[in-house]
Amino acid sequence: MRTPLxxxxxxxGLVVSGHAADFIWRTESISAExxxxxxxxxxxxxxxLQQKLRNAEQGWTMMKIDLPERWxxxxxxxxxxxxxxxxxxxxxxxxxxxxxxxxxxxxxxGGMKSDDALEKIWxxxxxxxxx
Numbered sequence: 001m002r003t004p005l006x007x008x009x010x011x012x013g014l015v016v017s018g019h020a021a022d023f024i025w026r027t028e029s030i031s032a033e034x035x036x037x038x039x040x041x042x043x044x045x046x047x048x049l050q051q052k053l054r055n056a057e058q059g060w061t062m063m064k065i066d067l068p069e070r071w072x073x074x075x076x077x078x079x080x081x082x083x084x085x086x087x088x089x090x091x092x093x094x095x096x097x098x099x100x101x102x103x104x105x106x107x108x109x110g111g112m113k114s115d116d117a118l119e120k121i122w123x124x125x126x127x128x129x130x131x
Contacts, residue, residue: 027083029051030083
């Protein structure tokens with residue numbers, strides 16, 4: 001359940017970051033965790049990313065990316081240029097500088113998404129092939 005305010009907040013983070021080449025994505029400065037918001041923005045379950053910028057740097061400092069409600073996230077790991085999300089079923093999704101913007105845009109485009117639609121978007125952009 002996405003409100004116009006939630007969409008605006010997420011887009012501000014992406015727009016401020018500028019072009020993809022200028023997009024700051026330093027995993028040593030990123031923290032990530034799964035959160036819920038059922039009251040204020042009514043987003044349900046989401047991946048919350050925060051990035052600390054260096055002095056005089058401009059870019060994104062926070063992203064909220066919807067997760068399917070049916071997922072039970074077992075682990076979120078940040079490092080080596082990626083943010084990894086592993087579900088209880090063992091499925092691993094990996095966000096990088098190259099895919100996070102496209103995926104977040106597709107999630108936000110057109111408003112609220114069903115669990116099936118969210119899972120399809122996550123699979124399209126971030127599914128890590130099984131070893």
